[in-house]
Amino acid sequence: MKVLMVEDEPRFASSIVMGLRAEGFVVVHVDNGVDGLWEATEHQFDVVILDIMLPRLNGYEVLRRMRAREVWTPVLMLTAKDGDYDQTDAFDLGADDYLSKPVAFIVLLARLRALLRRGAPQRPVVLSAGTLTLDPARRVVERDGAPIELTPREYGVLEYLMRRKDVVVTKQEMLQHVWDAHYSGPDNVVEVYVGYVRRKIDTPFGTNTIQTVRGAGYRLDSGEYRSGS
Template identity: 85%
Template sequence: MKVLIVEDEPGFAATLVLGLRAEGFVVVHSTNGVDGLWEATENHYDVIVLDIMLPGLNGYEVLREMRAKEVWTPVLMLTAKDGDYDQTDAFDLGADDYLSKPTAFIVLLARLRALVRRGAPQRPVVLTAGTLSLDPARRVVQRESTTIELTPREYGVLEFLMRHKDSVVTKNEMLQQVWDAHYAGPDNVVEVYVGYVRRKIDTPFGTNTIQTIRGAGYRLDSGEYASGS
């Protein structure tokens, strides 16, 4: 099994390299994001250990570029940071697992072996609704050939609606899935963000993709069930 370690902390990297080689891994080590990105995209690896805080390019940028180039090698992100938002950002960009430093070597080894057994994931399917498309791998939203810029929360709202297109979803479902189950703020935040998304994906194009279903919630209309089609 071949593993790429992208880590700039010499002592920690040396420990990983020695430990993984002792476990039978073929190990390549890069000390910065630029070299790590080149290795990840130009050579084949079974799994990649990627630090977030790196010189040159940070781990988020390396991962974003990897997925944009359709490199689906499993990635374990490793960082001294341990905030929930750091984990969310990593998974949103396409990470497969996440560990905070310091971590026990046996735990990291078990996680890597699990990722290798799982193998590289399939490329995410592009979601479509009429002329609207959302590419989860590149996090790109387009109406025909026009790219639409969304904030992370707006993107989450649209992705959830597109994954449930032509079905009515409630505000509560959106709060639980796009925000989180412990969100304690007002539920009108859903209305606010649906409005933001409409102004970007519908208003400039004269379309009405997101429909309000009074007393029920929202439905994203794919146009596939239009009358007479």
């Protein structure tokens, strides 16, 4: 099995590379995001170990560009325990698995083997609601072909609603699936982000895709059940 490791901490990388080679893996190691992206897109690997905080190009951007080029190799992301990005953000941005440093080699090995058994994911289906589309593979949102720029959290809110279009979802459900199951802050953060998303996907286009259901939550209207349609 061939592994690409993109990691800029020399001692950590050396120990992991030595351990993997001792387990029979073929390992290619690079120490920056630009070289990591080149290796991941120009050569075939069974799995990629990708640090987030990398020089030249961060891990999230490496992953985004990999998927944009339709490279579906499973990716295990690594980050410092006190880093700027949390687990939710990693999965929101397309990681297949996630580990915080420091990590025991035996745990990392088990996660890698699990990803290898699972294999490369299939290209996600493009989600749509009327003229609004969301491509999970490229993380691209468009309305009538016009691109819409969203932050990672706004994207997470919209994707969750689009996967459950025409169904009422509660604030608590959104907090658990878009933020974190252990989030303990105020639930009005959902209202704030729904407002942000509306101002980008609806307001400029004169549409009303995300509807508030008083006392219940929110519903993304696909337009498929309107009378006369």
